[in-house]
Amino acid sequence: MVTKANAEGSETAEIGVIGGSGLYSFLDDVTEVTVDTPYGPPSDSLFIGDVEGRRVAFLPRHGRAHDIAPHRINYRANLWALRSVGVRQVLGPCAVGGLREEFGPGTLLVPDQLVDRTKARVQTYYDGVPLPGGGASKVVHISLADPYCPEGREAALASARGREWEPVDGGTLVVVEGPRFSTRAESRWHASMGWSVVGMTGHPEAVLARELGLCYTSLTLVTDLDAGAETGEGVSHEEVLKVFASNVDRLRTVLFDTVGALQAGETRDCLCSHALDGIDTGLELP
Numbered sequence: 001m002v003t004k005a006n007a008e009g010s011e012t013a014e015i016g017v018i019g020g021s022g023l024y025s026f027l028d029d030v031t032e033v034t035v036d037t038p039y040g041p042p043s044d045s046l047f048i049g050d051v052e053g054r055r056v057a058f059l060p061r062h063g064r065a066h067d068i069a070p071h072r073i074n075y076r077a078n079l080w081a082l083r084s085v086g087v088r089q090v091l092g093p094c095a096v097g098g099l100r101e102e103f104g105p106g107t108l109l110v111p112d113q114l115v116d117r118t119k120a121r122v123q124t125y126y127d128g129v130p131l132p133g134g135g136a137s138k139v140v141h142i143s144l145a146d147p148y149c150p151e152g153r154e155a156a157l158a159s160a161r162g163r164e165w166e167p168v169d170g171g172t173l174v175v176v177e178g179p180r181f182s183t184r185a186e187s188r189w190h191a192s193m194g195w196s197v198v199g200m201t202g203h204p205e206a207v208l209a210r211e212l213g214l215c216y217t218s219l220t221l222v223t224d225l226d227a228g229a230e231t232g233e234g235v236s237h238e239e240v241l242k243v244f245a246s247n248v249d250r251l252r253t254v255l256f257d258t259v260g261a262l263q264a265g266e267t268r269d270c271l272c273s274h275a276l277d278g279i280d281t282g283l284e285l286p
Ligand SMILES: [Zn+2]
Pocket: 149, 150, 151, 152, 214, 215, 216, 268, 270, 271, 272, 273
């Protein structure tokens, strides 16, 4: 059942999930909440429902019709919208290519590092540029040495193991601009750097979450071996969708378990929760 709500503040959630468009239909009794932000509209409405006794806001990253390309996603609006309904912990499942033969299709990898190879994305709230509604941030430099929430990672890893889906604990997600896939040379280069998986949406999602003091945990599902790690035709979109579809049920189960395993937001004491301690951003965060 989908109930609609427009008023911000009438519906709240503590945990956000930014993921593929198929997920919200699995939540019972969702309330569809439309949210606007100083950065424009997010990818879609927020779909708020109960998971494991927690209030969860699901946001289809590419819009419900999957018509927003990775480089055109309004990442700032997405994270801001989640925070504005009360979200403090975010799970960011995404499809990736494996950069090593042992990371074949169906691998679940919970990265602990991130490399940005995007080219044209707004990736900060703190650039000092005036906002349309008035006001401007200060120029702020936050720490991103460890881009993911350590507690969220542990919850995700334990949840996968609990479902007998042995995850890869750690590794580097390199994010490319897309929407095209990599050339073989790019893919071999990424692999030779020791990076693990390649995707198109993990950046600037993680950065912006940290800038808002949100916990962010990436769960990457390998849907293909990237161009340099195999000898066939290269990656196809059909192949990615097929592998994602065949894993979506267990990924959803692991996400639900992870939601249940996250500590209550108000008791957070991780590095993410302290990201803005002592910093005047110039913005009033929602
Ligand atoms: Zn955290």
